[in-house]
Amino acid sequence: MAYMINDACISCGACEAECPVECISSGDDKYVIDANTCIECGSCAGVCPVDAPQPE
Ligand code: SF4
Ligand code: SF4
Numbered sequence: 001m002a003y004m005i006n007d008a009c010i011s012c013g014a015c016e017a018e019c020p021v022e023c024i025s026s027g028d029d030k031y032v033i034d035a036n037t038c039i040e041c042g043s044c045a046g047v048c049p050v051d052a053p054q055p056e
Contacts, residue, residue: 002038015044
């Protein structure tokens with residue numbers, strides 16, 4: 001289990017700085033979460049303006 005960023009992402013970058021394990025990075029057309037590193041803390045979802053990070 002991990003959080004995943006869906007297509008609603010507008011690449012604002014707000015979530016990247018919030019992740020305690022630094023598993024969020026900018027992808028080609030949206031930001032992406034490394035599922036192997038994510039600890040499901042939910043911090044990214046808390047700051048996202050479009051609710052793009054969702055529990056898988
Ligand atoms: Fe990072 Fe937490 Fe979001 Fe997982 S749920 S990507 S650990 S901020
Ligand atoms: Fe995308 Fe939301 Fe992260 Fe901004 S905070 S980069 S919209 S997932």
